[in-house]
Amino acid sequence: MKNQTVRIELQERSYCIAIGRSLFDDPRSYAELPAASHVLIVANSTVAPLYAQRLEQALRGKYAAIHTVVLPDGEVYKTWQTLNQIFDALLENQCDRKTIIFALGGGVVGDMAGFAAACYMRGVPFVQVPTTLLAQVDSSVGGKTGINHPLGKNLIGAFYQPLKVVCDLDTLSTLPPRELSAGLAEVIKYGPIADLNFLQWIEDNIDALLAREPLALAHAVRRSCEIKAWVVVQDERESGLRAILNFGHTFGHAIEAGLGYGEWLHGEAVGCGMVMAMELSRRLGLVDAAYVQRVKTLIAKAGLPVLGPCLAASDNAGRYLELMQIDKKAQDGAIRFVLIDGAARAFVREAPEALVREVVDACCVRL
Amino acid sequence: MKNQTVRIELQERSYCIAIGRSLFDDPRSYAELPAASHVLIVANSTVAPLYAQRLEQALRGKYAAIHTVVLPDGEVYKTWQTLNQIFDALLENQCDRKTIIFALGGGVVGDMAGFAAACYMRGVPFVQVPTTLLAQVDSSVGGKTGINHPLGKNLIGAFYQPLKVVCDLDTLSTLPPRELSAGLAEVIKYGPIADLNFLQWIEDNIDALLAREPLALAHAVRRSCEIKAWVVVQDERESGLRAILNFGHTFGHAIEAGLGYGEWLHGEAVGCGMVMAMELSRRLGLVDAAYVQRVKTLIAKAGLPVLGPCLAASDNAGRYLELMQIDKKAQDGAIRFVLIDGAARAFVREAPEALVREVVDACCVRL
Numbered sequence: 001m002k003n004q005t006v007r008i009e010l011q012e013r014s015y016c017i018a019i020g021r022s023l024f025d026d027p028r029s030y031a032e033l034p035a036a037s038h039v040l041i042v043a044n045s046t047v048a049p050l051y052a053q054r055l056e057q058a059l060r061g062k063y064a065a066i067h068t069v070v071l072p073d074g075e076v077y078k079t080w081q082t083l084n085q086i087f088d089a090l091l092e093n094q095c096d097r098k099t100i101i102f103a104l105g106g107g108v109v110g111d112m113a114g115f116a117a118a119c120y121m122r123g124v125p126f127v128q129v130p131t132t133l134l135a136q137v138d139s140s141v142g143g144k145t146g147i148n149h150p151l152g153k154n155l156i157g158a159f160y161q162p163l164k165v166v167c168d169l170d171t172l173s174t175l176p177p178r179e180l181s182a183g184l185a186e187v188i189k190y191g192p193i194a195d196l197n198f199l200q201w202i203e204d205n206i207d208a209l210l211a212r213e214p215l216a217l218a219h220a221v222r223r224s225c226e227i228k229a230w231v232v233v234q235d236e237r238e239s240g241l242r243a244i245l246n247f248g249h250t251f252g253h254a255i256e257a258g259l260g261y262g263e264w265l266h267g268e269a270v271g272c273g274m275v276m277a278m279e280l281s282r283r284l285g286l287v288d289a290a291y292v293q294r295v296k297t298l299i300a301k302a303g304l305p306v307l308g309p310c311l312a313a314s315d316n317a318g319r320y321l322e323l324m325q326i327d328k329k330a331q332d333g334a335i336r337f338v339l340i341d342g343a344a345r346a347f348v349r350e351a352p353e354a355l356v357r358e359v360v361d362a363c364c365v366r367l
Numbered sequence: 368m369k370n371q372t373v374r375i376e377l378q379e380r381s382y383c384i385a386i387g388r389s390l391f392d393d394p395r396s397y398a399e400l401p402a403a404s405h406v407l408i409v410a411n412s413t414v415a416p417l418y419a420q421r422l423e424q425a426l427r428g429k430y431a432a433i434h435t436v437v438l439p440d441g442e443v444y445k446t447w448q449t450l451n452q453i454f455d456a457l458l459e460n461q462c463d464r465k466t467i468i469f470a471l472g473g474g475v476v477g478d479m480a481g482f483a484a485a486c487y488m489r490g491v492p493f494v495q496v497p498t499t500l501l502a503q504v505d506s507s508v509g510g511k512t513g514i515n516h517p518l519g520k521n522l523i524g525a526f527y528q529p530l531k532v533v534c535d536l537d538t539l540s541t542l543p544p545r546e547l548s549a550g551l552a553e554v555i556k557y558g559p560i561a562d563l564n565f566l567q568w569i570e571d572n573i574d575a576l577l578a579r580e581p582l583a584l585a586h587a588v589r590r591s592c593e594i595k596a597w598v599v600v601q602d603e604r605e606s607g608l609r610a611i612l613n614f615g616h617t618f619g620h621a622i623e624a625g626l627g628y629g630e631w632l633h634g635e636a637v638g639c640g641m642v643m644a645m646e647l648s649r650r651l652g653l654v655d656a657a658y659v660q661r662v663k664t665l666i667a668k669a670g671l672p673v674l675g676p677c678l679a680a681s682d683n684a685g686r687y688l689e690l691m692q693i694d695k696k697a698q699d700g701a702i703r704f705v706l707i708d709g710a711a712r713a714f715v716r717e718a719p720e721a722l723v724r725e726v727v728d729a730c731c732v733r734l
Contacts, residue, residue: 037699080447091518096698119486121695122513122524123604146489151458157489158525237490328488331463332404 001214006225008141009233010161017141017165017225019218024104024129024168025054027061033163034125038065038099042086042113044073047105047131050174055104055129063100067093071109076262078108078148080156086116097121100163106132106179107139107266111154114145118160128162131171133183133217134267137190137224138245140165142232148261152326153253159237167225169217181303182267184209185248187220188298189274190227193247193338193346198223199298206301243329244346247338248274251308251360254323258311271304276363277338283355286341308364316364317357368581373592375508376600377528384508384532384592386585391471391496391535392421394428400530401492405432405466409453409480411440414472414498417541422471422496430467434460438476443629445475445515447523453483464488467530473499473546474506474633478521481512485527495529498538500550500584501634504557504591505612507532509599515628519693520620526604534592536584548670549634551576552615554587555665556641557594560614560705560713565590566665573668610696611713614705615641618675618727621690625678638671643730644705650722653708675731683731684724 003020023029039059043052048070056066069089071082090099101124103113110128117126128140146157172180184202187209191199201219202209208216228245235242252273255264264272278292300306312319321335329336334350341347370387390396406426410419415437423433436456438449457466468491470480477495484493495507513524539547551569554576558566568586569576575583595612602609619640622631631639645659667673679686688702696703701717708714 080451084447087516087523091516091522091693094692094697094700096700097695098698119513119523119525121522122511122526144489146486149454149458155458155488156454156486158486159489325461326458328464330461331465333461333463 001218004218004222006222006229008161008229010236013161015162015164017167019167019169019221019225021168021170021214023166024051024171025058027058029166030059030062030127033062033100033127034098036063036098036100038067038093038095039063039102040086040090040093040095040099041066041068041102041104042071042109042116043068043104044071044109046073047109051104051131051171055102065093067095071112074262075108075148075256075266076260078112078261080147083112083116083147086113087120090116090120097124099124101126102129103127103140104129104131105135106130107135110135110140111145111157112147114143114160114162115147115157118145118158123160125163128165130165130167132175132179133172133221134179134186136167136221137183138186138228140167141225141228143236153256153261155326155328167221169214169221172212172217177303178265180210180212182265184302185267185271185274185299185304187224188295188302189245189247189270190224192274192278192295192340192344193244194227194231194344195223196344198227203298206298210303243348244338246329247340247346248277250324250327250329250335250337251276251320253327254320255308255311257323258319259309264305264309268305271299271302272306272308275299275306276308276359278340279363280337280351280356280359281339281341283359284339284351286339288342291342308360310365317360320360321353321356368585371585371589373589373596375528375596377603380528382529382531384534386534386536386588386592388535388537388581390533391418391538392425394425396533397426397429397494400429400467400494401465403430403465403467405434405460405462406430406469407453407457407460407462407466408433408435408469408471409438409476409483410435410471411438411476413440414476418471418498418538422469432460434462438479441629442475442515442623442633443627445479445628447514450479450483450514453480454487457483457487464491466491468493469496470494470507471496471498472502473497474502477502477507478512478524479514481510481527481529482514482524485512485525490527492530495532497532497534499542499546500539500588501546501553503534503539503588504550505553505595507534508592508595510603520623520628522693522695534588536581536588539579539584544670545632547577547579549632551669552634552638552641552666552671554591555662555669556612556614556637557591559641559645559662559707559711560611561594561598561711562590563711565594570665573665577670610715611705613696614707614713615644617691617694617696617702617704618643618687620694621687622675622678624690625686626676631672631676635672638666638669639673639675642666642673643675643726645707646730647704647718647723647726648706648708650726651706651718653706655709658709675727677732684727687727688720688723
């Protein structure tokens with residue numbers, strides 16, 4: 001299997017995503033990075049024992065001082081307190097403005113390490129080394145970084161692009177099955193919003209993906225990154241088009257915030273949120289029932305929930321609406337949803353509250 | 368007196384600094400700002416009672432929902448905890464991505480409100496309404512935002528430009544004398560690093576400035592902003608030239624951190640730091656003793672300290688060096704100083720430790 005590269009063209013912020021096997025612990029993956037006295041590897045307590053030493057080893061020939069900070073594992077730790085552990089590690093080791101931060105892990109570590117890089121001394125370079133499928137196909141690409149606020153997800157953050165993304169498919173071999181499924185949610189997402197051929201390919205290869213066949217994973221990661229790159233280069237800071245990447249996320253964020261971060265994985269909430277967004281699209285006359293069922297079946301096959309949790313004993317739909325008010329896409333108090341049609345086009349628009357209530361009622365488990 | 372405008376040319380991030388009297392409570396000062404459902408005024412407990420209502424009144428015709436958050440006053444509160452009060456106010460009021468944040472106050476409020484704007488939902492627009500001389504001539508211009516870390520000043524932040532800066536000279540009438548002097552430190556700074564004619568003008572007009580004569584203040588603010596603009600447009604993110612604006616700040620930050628934030632005002636530490644930086648420049652053969660004495664005399668006339676505090680009972684110079692290691696300009700563990708020559712040219716370079724020790728010993732009070 002040949003290594004592949006997807007390039008994100010953003011003028012002076014352009015960078016490459018390297019995709020392949022045996023990449024993250026190969027010094028050649030980092031050969032083009034700038035010189036620095038210090039580098040800091042940010043990992044969590046699950047990923048660090050598996051991969052941190054091998055990354056340190058790969059960087060040893062190029063960098064004199066290699067520090068590692070190990071964060072607690074989980075979305076619930078995507079907070080200012082944990083972010084501060086990164087700042088403390090940087091300062092205790094007297095890391096200067098040229099220090100390169102390496103985000104080694106999944107989406108939470110990538111978002112926090114990236115945000116720390118954006119803010120430390122008003123910006124130091126960073127490299128994404130995603131070790132989960134979700135991070136490889138989505139969160140490590142495009143420069144969204146940030147932390148959660150008790151009132152909502154990713155509400156505090158920055159657009160800040162990495163120097164490079166190194167997607168090593170071999171790291172996916174240690175991924176728990178639940179996390180693999182969560183990553184597949186973001187892979188599936190790219191079908192309805194942008195590429196029906198890719199949706200068909202995922203349907204045809206869902207068993208191979210679940211069996212972690214390297215060729216299937218390689219194609220899924222590459223095509224996902226290509227679509228994401230195509231969107232991000234047109235709208236880096238989400239003034240318009242980029243919001244389509246949030247397909248399923250408006251409902252999904254409500255589920256995550258409503259249950260408490262970490263109860264469901266982000267990808268699980270997005271999987272279920274896509275079913276709701278499909279159903280809303282149907283009720284607005286954009287897609288037919290067969291298409292909703294088709295995507296729902298695929299999401300279920302990927303091992304993801306297709307029924308939303310009950311977030312309130314009385315007026316569950318009202319609770320969803322309340323949580324979705326805080327969504328970053330909301331404007332003038334109106335919630336805006338990513339909707340799709342049958343030709344893989346996506347739109348961001350408001351929807352009548354009564355219709356949203358119907359969708360939540362139809363798509364959630366009963367108490 | 369006519370109102371004046373200084374423009375900062377940074378492509379799509381360009382903006383104007385309006386300088387004049389009766390500006391901040393005039394709706395016309397905000398006429399060109401974009402529409403928004405919400406605006407949030409950030410002020411502190413000293414400035415809010417003086418000016419918040421008048422700013423609210425000026426914005427009322429244009430914006431439907433005007434919120435105000437009042438922070439505690441002082442550099443010691445330039446922390447994550449206080450920053451979080453801004454995020455909480457934004458979220459409690461369901462402020463969306465188009466919300467405009469108004470920083471009404473001095474440098475601390477401007478830095479924190481600007482950083483909150485940089486991070487809230489990955490970036491919302493903001494306007495600087497500086498009410499101190501220091502903020503009008505320095506901190507509100509150029510897009511440096513951030514908070515302090517217990518280990519050093521402004522270590523966490525972002526480069527993030529405002530939509531507009533409104534410098535109302537009338538607000539300087541309520542400034543305590545100590546704060547006026549602190550602001551003059553940053554005015555004086557522009558002389559040695561960029562403009563000897565301006566240095567001469569300040570010497571000739573120091574009494575008028577201390578008496579707050581509007582024409583003198585107007586010229587000082589305008590010329591300071593012009594010089595700052597000239598530097599910032601050449602090097603927005605401080606990869607080189609911009610560091611010259613930190614003349615006096617390397618020593619100054621050590622004083623602030625060593626005494627505890629807020630003990631000395633930032634401008635006081637910078638005033639004293641400039642004496643040290645002049646003295647270091649002299650010992651490196653860049654300027655003569657007469658020039659050092661000239662600037663020192665002006666700094667003293669402005670009401671600023673010219674002798675540094677003792678930060679450690681034994682090895683005071685060592686304590687200064689230790690604190691300066693954390694400076695953002697440091698590279699590879701070496702402290703870098705902004706030095707000047709007699710022709711108003713500034714350089715950033717390392718200096719022998721022994722020489723720095725001599726300077727600290729010569730420029731500090733004895734225990």
